[in-house]
Amino acid sequence: MSVAIIGTGAVAGLCVSWLERAGAGPVAVCGRTPLERFTITGDGAGGTDVRTIAVLPPPDAPVDWVLLTVKAQDTASTAPWLDQLVGPGTVVVVLQNGVDHVERVQPLVADAEVLPVLVMAAAERTGPGAVTHRIGSLLVTAQNPAAQRLSELFDGGATVHQDPDLLTAAWRKLLVNVGGNCITALTGRRAEVLRVPEVRELCRAVLTETAAAGRSVGALLTDADVDGTLRLYDSYPDDNGSSMYYDRMSGRPLEHELIPGAVVRAAERGGVDVPVTRAIWALTKAVSVGSAGA
Ligand SMILES: NC(=O)C1=CN([C@@H]2O[C@H](COP(=O)(O)OP(=O)(O)OC[C@H]3O[C@@H](n4cnc5c(N)ncnc54)[C@H](OP(=O)(O)O)[C@@H]3O)[C@@H](O)[C@H]2O)C=CC1
Numbered sequence: 145m146s147v148a149i150i151g152t153g154a155v156a157g158l159c160v161s162w163l164e165r166a167g168a169g170p171v172a173v174c175g176r177t178p179l180e181r182f183t184i185t186g187d188g189a190g191g192t193d194v195r196t197i198a199v200l201p202p203p204d205a206p207v208d209w210v211l212l213t214v215k216a217q218d219t220a221s222t223a224p225w226l227d228q229l230v231g232p233g234t235v236v237v238v239l240q241n242g243v244d245h246v247e248r249v250q251p252l253v254a255d256a257e258v259l260p261v262l263v264m265a266a267a268e269r270t271g272p273g274a275v276t277h278r279i280g281s282l283l284v285t286a287q288n289p290a291a292q293r294l295s296e297l298f299d300g301g302a303t304v305h306q307d308p309d310l311l312t313a314a315w316r317k318l319l320v321n322v323g324g325n326c327i328t329a330l331t332g333r334r335a336e337v338l339r340v341p342e343v344r345e346l347c348r349a350v351l352t353e354t355a356a357a358g359r360s361v362g363a364l365l366t367d368a369d370v371d372g373t374l375r376l377y378d379s380y381p382d383d384n385g386s387s388m389y390y391d392r393m394s395g396r397p398l399e400h401e402l403i404p405g406a407v408v409r410a411a412e413r414g415g416v417d418v419p420v421t422r423a424i425w426a427l428t429k430a431v432s433v434g435s436a437g438a
């Protein structure tokens with residue numbers, strides 16, 4: 145099985161780590177800057193071991209699996225890699241947050257199979273090829289033959305859950321991101337900020353709106369999902385950040401369109417009022433590098 149990962153950040157590092165544990169052999173990594181190895185600290189389950197894993201340079205021919213791990217706003221810029229790596233039989237696995245993976249990637253890969261994957265894990269890129277794996281080793285995807293093969297590819301490294309209702313699963317993950325990612329990015333504080341009582345109430349308001357927006361487009365979310373997400377925030381270690389927090393701290397653009405923007409757009413389609421989420425969207429857009437004046 146040939147595997148090429150596009151991107152050299154946190155989720156790319158997780159994939160390299162999981163595939164090495166799965167015995168998948170060295171995988172190729174395609175970055176904006178060439179990389180020869182990853183150093184992974186931790187295992188997402190409390191372990192603190194440090195592993196160095198060598199990776200292969202970008203292949204010059206199509207591969208069986210392309211794992212796309214760039215931020216949503218960088219997806220279009222990967223077109224040259226996709227042209228090089230995708231051929232008949234390639235499955236393009238999109239490991240991103242959000243709810244519209246297929247719409248974003250399918251136009252770049254003609255009729256190749258696109259498999260959306262929700263990454264139920266937390267990791268931080270701390271330097272070039274250096275990734276700290278804090279929480280989790282679960283991937284959630286659709287229920288189909290490609291997903292079954294993905295499960296076999298990662299077996300021994302990460303668990304792949306095939307969910308018959310991926311729309312609801314993606315909105316459930318969006319709940320986690322719309323509060324946790326946006327608030328940590330806006331405040332410049334890690335997960336401990338989510339336990340400030342007034343911030344917790346703000347999160348409850350955003351999550352309640354998000355659940356309503358999700359329901360308006362067919363996701364089966366209830367108040368129990370809101371409560372479950374708040375309990376998840378309570379369980380985070382104080383030093384857990386979020387992918388949007390790391391981008392804010394590094395002066396990179398934010399995924400404001402992928403996360404609160406997706407809620408606002410769905411709410412508009414569904415005729416749902418989401419004033420608090422709209423405010424969060426405006427603020428994350430305003431602080432995102434490159435958005436000045438937009
Ligand atoms: N980090 C986390 O814990 C989690 C993240 N996610 C989601 O996963 C996705 C990836 O996030 P994450 O790994 O954190 O992001 P990172 O910012 O850590 O990594 C993104 C990588 O993509 C690279 N990249 C951008 N454009 C290109 C390109 N054209 N060609 C090659 N590489 C490119 C970046 O390069 P450069 O180094 O040059 O910037 C960077 O290495 C996001 O949608 C995020 O929301 C989901 C769950 C958990």
Ligand SMILES: CC(C)(CO)C(=O)C(=O)O
Nearest residue numbers: 265266321324325386387
């Ligand atoms: C780890 C988690 C759930 C944090 O909100 C995430 O998805 C992210 O950082 O993007």
